[in-house]
Amino acid sequence: MATLIAQSQLEEMMKRIPEWEADRKVIERTFEFDDFDQAVDFVNEIAEIAAEEEHHPDIDIRFNKVRVALSTHSEGGVTDLDLLMAAKIDNLSE
Secondary structure (H helix, E strand, C coil): CCCECCHHHHHHHHHHCCCCEEECCEEEEEEECCCHHHHHHHHHHHHHHHHHHCCCCEEEEECCEEEEEECECCCCECEHHHHHHHHHHHHHHC
16 A cells, blocks of 8 residues: 655655656656657556556656656555655666
């Protein structure tokens, strides 16, 4: 079960994933690639992680940019599961 993170704690926890931004009930990051094919490959890698974790981000592809937004809708905001997914997604982009 996912644990909702209080806004006061979220700011501190976001330091672990500094490229991500918190906006009340969601965390998000935009990744940029050389071309569309690389962006799609990245999305497919995210899909594999999402299936493993049974936690699915909102993904928006705009040519070579991929915006990923994470929130646990059933809990009404950001949970530890979202932070875990963000860290795993960051590992893909390195």
